[in-house]
Amino acid sequence: MIADARPLQPEFVPGDVRHREGEVDALTSGLQPITVGRKTEPVLLHGPSGTGKTCIARHAVDRLRSEVVDLDTQYVNCWEDYTRFKMLYRVLEGIDRALNVHRQSTPRDELVDRLRDALDDPYVIVLDEVDQLEEKDVLYDLYRTSGLSLVLVANREEELFSELSERLVSRLHTATRIRFDRYGMDELIGILEDRVRWGLREDCIDHEQLTRIAEAAAGDARIAIGILRAAAREADGRRVKKITDDLIEEGVPEAKAEIRQKHVQKLTEHQRVLYDVIVERGEIAPGELYDVYCERVDGPKSRRMVRNHLQKMQRYNLVRAEGESRSRTYSPTS
DNA sequence: CCTCCACTGGAAGATCGGGAAG
DNA sequence: CTTCCCGATCTTCCAGTGGAGG
Numbered sequence: 001m002i003a004d005a006r007p008l009q010p011e012f013v014p015g016d017v018r019h020r021e022g023e024v025d026a027l028t029s030g031l032q033p034i035t036v037g038r039k040t041e042p043v044l045l046h047g048p049s050g051t052g053k054t055c056i057a058r059h060a061v062d063r064l065r066s067e068v069v070d071l072d073t074q075y076v077n078c079w080e081d082y083t084r085f086k087m088l089y090r091v092l093e094g095i096d097r098a099l100n101v102h103r104q105s106t107p108r109d110e111l112v113d114r115l116r117d118a119l120d121d122p123y124v125i126v127l128d129e130v131d132q133l134e135e136k137d138v139l140y141d142l143y144r145t146s147g148l149s150l151v152l153v154a155n156r157e158e159e160l161f162s163e164l165s166e167r168l169v170s171r172l173h174t175a176t177r178i179r180f181d182r183y184g185m186d187e188l189i190g191i192l193e194d195r196v197r198w199g200l201r202e203d204c205i206d207h208e209q210l211t212r213i214a215e216a217a218a219g220d221a222r223i224a225i226g227i228l229r230a231a232a233r234e235a236d237g238r239r240v241k242k243i244t245d246d247l248i249e250e251g252v253p254e255a256k257a258e259i260r261q262k263h264v265q266k267l268t269e270h271q272r273v274l275y276d277v278i279v280e281r282g283e284i285a286p287g288e289l290y291d292v293y294c295e296r297v298d299g300p301k302s303r304r305m306v307r308n309h310l311q312k313m314q315r316y317n318l319v320r321a322e323g324e325s326r327s328r329t330y331s332p333t334s
Numbered sequence: 335c336c337t338c339c340a341c342t343g344g345a346a347g348a349t350c351g352g353g354a355a356g
Numbered sequence: 357c358t359t360c361c362c363g364a365t366c367t368t369c370c371a372g373t374g375g376a377g378g
Contacts, residue, residue, distance in 0.1 A: 083364080085363065085364095285340090286341060286342090287340070287341080301366070301367090302368080303341090304342095304367065305365080307341090308343090323374095323375095324342075325339095325340070325341045325372085325375075326341060326373085326374060326375045327340095327341090327374075327375060328340090328341060328342075
């Protein structure tokens with residue numbers, strides 16, 4: 001059934017992006033100055049997840065690189081590299097200047113200095129999930145670096161700006177902002193059709209089934225593709241030739257579980273224990289959660305640290321917190 | 335209404351680990 | 357070798373919040 005698995009992968013960037021022509025044009029013209037060797041004002045892409053922000057950022061940058069000689073580019077996911085140090089390290093990696101910085105004990109601004117010294121060619125950085133950055137001020141350091149062009153990707157614009165310092169907000173005022181809305185049904189089906197054509201053998205899925213997937217995905221292309229991938233994989237496993245409604249129905253929770261599983265793997269031992277307890281109990285009060293956690297673990301951390309862990313798991317969308325202060329309970333996200 | 339107290343999240347400072355400088 | 361430095365992690369302290377119960 002699966003002829004080519006790549007178009008079904010979440011990271012896949014199609015050579016030609018569907019239904020986002022306007023956004024692509026806006027981004028391309030925002031990056032226009034680079035083609036004549038100048039740096040650009042930052043471009044901010046914002047909108048819900050699965051609306052193509054990352055995809056289009058990568059697509060536009062790829063295309064730019066084919067037009068401009070000596071253009072350096074780098075993609076950084078700030079969810080994974082969320083500290084100042086890690087993020088800057090990745091940025092330096094993009095121009096091969098990360099060598100010899102394997103140490104953490106690099107003087108505070110050495111990384112920024114090194115970046116400024118090293119830049120002679122124009123450099124475009126895509127900062128994905130930029131709202132996950134712990135220390136947003138590092139954006140200001142990047143902003144002030146000449147020759148550096150920033151493409152920022154965030155879920156919610158207002159939330160991002162509320163966490164930025166005064167000077168950054170005023171700087172980013174001039175930024176090109178491009179808003180992404182959820183895909184409509186027809187758009188989502190169109191995206192799925194492409195992936196089916198590129199990735200699956202012919203006639204293994206009908207328009208009706210694609211419609212079902214699009215419905216279940218609620219405008220989120222990443223989930224839609226995830227469902228398609230899960231269903232196709234399962235069909236291969238069972239050696240059937242067609243994707244049926246049953247397979248899609250099973251694919252829905254699997255696609256969501258897959259995203260969750262990725263995050264669970266990144267948890268530390270202590271975080272994992274907390275997560276397991278919350279999943280077992282379904283819903284649990286903070287005090288009880290802490291008691292159970294202490295019983296299960298050698299050398300339990302302080303309550304405060306546990307709260308940090310719980311916050312992190314909320315960011316990862318693994319755990320939901322409901323209520324304030326005394327009435328707070330934690331539960332797993334379904 | 336008032337008081338109690340479990341709970342939250344910010345701030346400050348202690349501690350650890352690893353690499354650099356002396 | 358020791359000392360210093362830095363980021364990461366963790367603890368301690370605390371003001372603020374809001375439900376429970378006089």
